[in-house]
Amino acid sequence: MNGLETLEFRDRLGRRLIRCVLGLALFAVGISLQMNANIGAPPWDVFHQGVANQTDITIGKIIVVTGCFLLLLWIPLKQKPGLGTILNALEIGLVADIALGAIPEPSSIFIQVPMALLGIVVVAIGSGLYIGSALGPGPRDGLMTGLAKRGIPIRVGRTVLEVIVLVTGWLLGGQVGVATFAFAFGVGPLVQFFLPRLAVKKLAR
Numbered sequence: 001m002n003g004l005e006t007l008e009f010r011d012r013l014g015r016r017l018i019r020c021v022l023g024l025a026l027f028a029v030g031i032s033l034q035m036n037a038n039i040g041a042p043p044w045d046v047f048h049q050g051v052a053n054q055t056d057i058t059i060g061k062i063i064v065v066t067g068c069f070l071l072l073l074w075i076p077l078k079q080k081p082g083l084g085t086i087l088n089a090l091e092i093g094l095v096a097d098i099a100l101g102a103i104p105e106p107s108s109i110f111i112q113v114p115m116a117l118l119g120i121v122v123v124a125i126g127s128g129l130y131i132g133s134a135l136g137p138g139p140r141d142g143l144m145t146g147l148a149k150r151g152i153p154i155r156v157g158r159t160v161l162e163v164i165v166l167v168t169g170w171l172l173g174g175q176v177g178v179a180t181f182a183f184a185f186g187v188g189p190l191v192q193f194f195l196p197r198l199a200v201k202k203l204a205r
Helices: 003-037 043-053 059-077 083-102 109-132 139-149 154-171 178-198
Strands: none
Touching (some): 043 154, 059 083, 059 139
16 A cells, blocks of 8 residues: 555544544434434334333443443354444443433424424434444444354344334333334434445455
8 A cells, every 4th residue: 555545544534533433423412412312212222211210320321331231242143343333332422412412302292292203213323334434333233243144134133122222212201102112213214314425435456
């Protein structure tokens, strides 16, 4: 690799890292908007809320602990984390604690619905930036990939896992509502829309 190629590589790595950090921050703000709208949290955050309700630990810290625990499950699956994987496990929870404290909780349904929908869109934009940085999968995605290598289809593994955490979170007091299902069915198509528009393009050879 000559000097120019090295410089281009470092520049692209810097851009990818900035996109990753920004994307994860937006993801955290998005889920916080939806949670504070109080008409249903995203499936995983129903679980985070439920655990937080049963402990003196903040939701953000529960998100961090959950992400780190999922990374431990990567070990027997022989999955290797990337820089983005580690940032994902740590940053989302830290930013979420700040955002949850700063974002007001409206009482009017005419504000709650747009706020929850905005949260879903912000999550999708953040996901597009984060995934498009190609710095490693998130703890949940890497777990699904590892299970897929063991013969469990990603769609099946993800569905079963999310149903388990959703029901567990609901039983623990997490909030399930219309926005929970709007997130479950809407965020995938939105990420599919934003990802090719936000991903760092590969250098032409």
